[in-house]
Amino acid sequence: MTQVLTPPKLRLLRVALDSKKSELIHEWLNTEDTDDSTPEAVDGCCRERKRGGAEIELLTRKAVLLGEIVEALRRFASGSYGLCTQCGSPISFRRLSDSPWEARCVACKDLKADTANAIMAQSAYAQPGGAV
Numbered sequence: 001m002t003q004v005l006t007p008p009k010l011r012l013l014r015v016a017l018d019s020k021k022s023e024l025i026h027e028w029l030n031t032e033d034t035d036d037s038t039p040e041a042v043d044g045c046c047r048e049r050k051r052g053g054a055e056i057e058l059l060t061r062k063a064v065l066l067g068e069i070v071e072a073l074r075r076f077a078s079g080s081y082g083l084c085t086q087c088g089s090p091i092s093f094r095r096l097s098d099s100p101w102e103a104r105c106v107a108c109k110d111l112k113a114d115t116a117n118a119i120m121a122q123s124a125y126a127q128p129g130g131a132v
């Protein structure tokens with residue numbers, strides 16, 4: 001395993017991770033605030049309705065992203081940041097600049113995306129309620 005990222009690049013990515021993490025937490029808190037201040041939110045039933053569909057999907061996506069960022073920060077601490085968690089190959093700086101929380105190289109990511117799409121296509125009809 002070779003670490004291709006130079007200390008200045010690592011610093012840049014670390015800053016990007018930290019700011020994205022703060023941004024997500026900030027957005028999350030603001031979402032809660034907005035809901036409480038709208039008149040519809042007083043009614044529990046409408047609040048539930050507001051939380052349905054697209055918004056839940058968005059919150060879930062943000063939660064997943066936040067989890068990936070926390071994992072990336074953990075890899076920073078352990079010294080394995082920038083290496084694919086699956087095959088150990090170095091992840092390119094360009095790829096990490098786009099998504100500093102990236103845990104896999106292009107090859108492994110594509111493989112995982114294909115598998116995830118297949119699973120999602122199957123479970124979309126199997127679980128209409130989306131109970132987790």
Ligand SMILES: [Zn+2]
Nearest residue numbers: 084087105108
């Ligand atoms: Zn890989």
